[in-house]
Amino acid sequence: MNDVPQPHTGWTFVTNHARVLAAIADNPHARIRDIAAHCRLTDRAVQKIIADLEGDGYLSHTRDGRGNSYRIQPGKELRHPAEAGLGLTVASLLSLLVQDETDRTTPTGPRPRHDTA
Secondary structure: OOOOOOOOOOOOOOOHHHHHHHHHHHOOOOOHHHHHHHHOOOHHHHHHHHHHHHHOOOEEEEEEOOEEEEEEOOOOEOOOHHHOOOOOEHHHHHHHHOOOHHHHHOOOOOOOOOOOO
8 A cells, every 4th residue: 555645743734624625726627536645645535525625615516527526615714713704715725725827837836926015
């Protein structure tokens, strides 16, 4: 079983649910095994996370041939009570986690972002 990711010890800033959601936002047609490899999770863990996200209305899917096509609900507010009433949405979270298309094609990695405000 060489394809099972090594377990991570310690804490991280981003939850596995957020990682899976960001991977789907980056590629709505990704297979579960590809999402799992990208997030360094097992296929079973990704299936559970997708079920959680669908159950709470953050995500839906439709069959697309032999695969799935996922749709994220960008206006859905984050569920933690600390964010209640702040208007923090899935879109605002994903704006921090998902690479821009231009960043993906830059060989040296993401370019610095400059505010023009």
